[in-house]
Amino acid sequence: MSKKRLNIGVKNLKFAKMVKDDKTGVQYTAPEDIIGSVNITINDTTNSEIFYADDAPFEVATSYGGAEVSIETAGLSLDIQKKLLGHTYENGLLKMNSNDEAPYVALLFESKMSTGAIEYVKLLKGKFRIPNTEYSTKTDTPEFKPKTIEGDFVTRDYDGAYRYIAHSDDVGTNTALITNWYNYVESSETTVAVVNP
Numbered sequence: 001m002s003k004k005r006l007n008i009g010v011k012n013l014k015f016a017k018m019v020k021d022d023k024t025g026v027q028y029t030a031p032e033d034i035i036g037s038v039n040i041t042i043n044d045t046t047n048s049e050i051f052y053a054d055d056a057p058f059e060v061a062t063s064y065g066g067a068e069v070s071i072e073t074a075g076l077s078l079d080i081q082k083k084l085l086g087h088t089y090e091n092g093l094l095k096m097n098s099n100d101e102a103p104y105v106a107l108l109f110e111s112k113m114s115t116g117a118i119e120y121v122k123l124l125k126g127k128f129r130i131p132n133t134e135y136s137t138k139t140d141t142p143e144f145k146p147k148t149i150e151g152d153f154v155t156r157d158y159d160g161a162y163r164y165i166a167h168s169d170d171v172g173t174n175t176a177l178i179t180n181w182y183n184y185v186e187s188s189e190t191t192v193a194v195v196n197p
Helices: 078-085 175-179
Strands: 011-022 025-028 037-053 056-073 088-090 093-095 105-112 118-128 147-153 163-167
Touching: 011 037, 011 078, 056 118, 078 088, 078 093
Parallel strands: none
Antiparallel strands: 011 025, 011 105, 037 056, 056 147, 088 093, 105 118, 118 147, 118 163
């Protein structure tokens, strides 16, 4: 019997840099924290083509077109911006250059569901864009300005995978799946091997 599974929270946001993705294999660095997740929005795109015959729709072909991901956080440290956007960070100074190139990364997070179970999510390959920034004058009523960063996520070259999802109440005896969720992003070499940045 199916269960009502309404998401009611988000936390434990992390990223891992992708250091290899080709036909021979895929590998990531160890996951790192992004503190203060507020909202995570995933907008998937599915491309479809309808073939007509006998004056009616005859066949439908679909393909995954990637996802736009928006992350709202309590703030992004300069060090995290460096790692997500490919900038240089030295002696407290973030240096942003037009030649900087954001690396591919994976995202990991979890969301509590109305059943009490946890939904675990890994987005496997994406690049982030420089976020918009808004500054406002201080008024009598303080107004928080969370930081939003957006990126585009696609399928991996190695195996076509783009997302992993697990529910804590569905894993059965495979408890290691949840225990190790934040320890690594599954690679081709081994499920536990990571590469230092």
